[in-house]
Amino acid sequence: MAKANPVTDQERARIRELHGEGKGRNAIAKELGRSGRTISEEAAKLGLSFARAAEVKAATEVRQADLAALRTELALDLTYDAMKLRAQMWKPTVVYSFGGKENTYNSHTFDEAPAAEKRALMGTAGMAIDRSLKLSPPESDTEGLAAVDAWLKGMMGGS
Template sequence: MAKAKPVTDKDRERVRELHAQGKGRNEIAGLLGRSGRTISEIAKGLGLSFARAAEVRQATEIRQADLADRRAALAQRLQDVAERELEKVHQPHTYWDWGGKDHDFDTYEAPEPTPADKRALLGVVATAVDRSLKLAPPKEEGGADKVGSLLTSLFDQLRDRHGDH
């Protein structure tokens, strides 16, 4: 087993400088080619500490708040998708066809989507709302149940009105 090289005053001064720059124990160890334990011993002798629990906790809280903001923004975008797709259920819909012996392209406008296409649109709406609620659940108690029952009621009414084809 190789003997550890002795710690010099230059090593101590370098640890003090790097610590003052905010570098961590492992980073200093890598820069100086020393073990983390050696750096800890040098720092202890200099009265320095690498304990940064408060900084780590604050950084974690900031990261969690940022993620919560991003989830809320994504939930809003999903709600926008749900509303946009729901509007299409009773709007004119353009259908197209490509075929025939001459490979003709043809389109026609229907007053509303077919029942199958409405069902597909409502599936997109349901998925978008469900994911939105998972990303940003309502704050009030029972809110998710109320929204879920509202959607169930809406889908039941649409199915009754348009039939389940």
Template sequence: MARPVTNEDRQRVRELHAAGKGRNEIATELERSGRTISAIAKDLGISFARAGEVRAATEIRQADLADRRARFATTLQDIAEREAAKINARYTYFDWGGKDHEFDTYEAPEPTPADKRALMATVATAVDRSLKLVPPTDGDGSGEVGSLLTSLFDRLRERHGDH
């Protein structure tokens, strides 16, 4: 049989509600059902309706996440630009070798075709991911940027072959 609601229960619901606890938290603490807590709250003239607060908090969280995505998209674009600059630049190779496992470096006038392909893949991935995080909007010139990158990659493939 259900346990009757006491004045002590009512007082605890009032106190916990004033402390900012939600209905389910109060129900857990008082070992009562949510329905019982709602009935007590209704009798006391208090409400757990926080839809406005929840909506505002959700909007703030969404705005924060959008800002974080935009900042990370910028980081990815920076990575793409840095790696793209390496495609035709001097390239340092590192090597462990020989019977004594000696470390050595040497500079090449530019990366090998395989390394250029790897750099282009890194650039393409970084740009693609940044565009997924912050999709372009109409009128921002992003179509021109996309065609510029496509043109750049096509010229690089033509110049260095697709080995």
């Protein structure tokens, strides 16, 4: 029994062309005004497949690798940020204020940051390190502990 609306050779050629362009079954069906089932059947006769699971898996793996690389880069940047913040604690610091009835400006330069500023800098540096370790955790606990130990020894030394 013949189909009521058989697929033409032109349509088969167009299916092959659109498939080669990477179009999916539903997009081809829509463009040709055919059902998805008809397109699948004709594609199979032409030796074409719409099974993209392997391609999707490969693309997903590439994307995950890209994201991992970006997280590692961000973790490195956060570590550098923490180091810069830590260094600020030991550099000359200008502390200023506005106040009084006349809203006057006062400032004073200290040889190093006052205790309150050091505490704020240390807290911010600690947050940066914490985020860095969450983004790119060390491969073993001993690596992380060694890094923290080295950082704390540097803190105790004052430079």
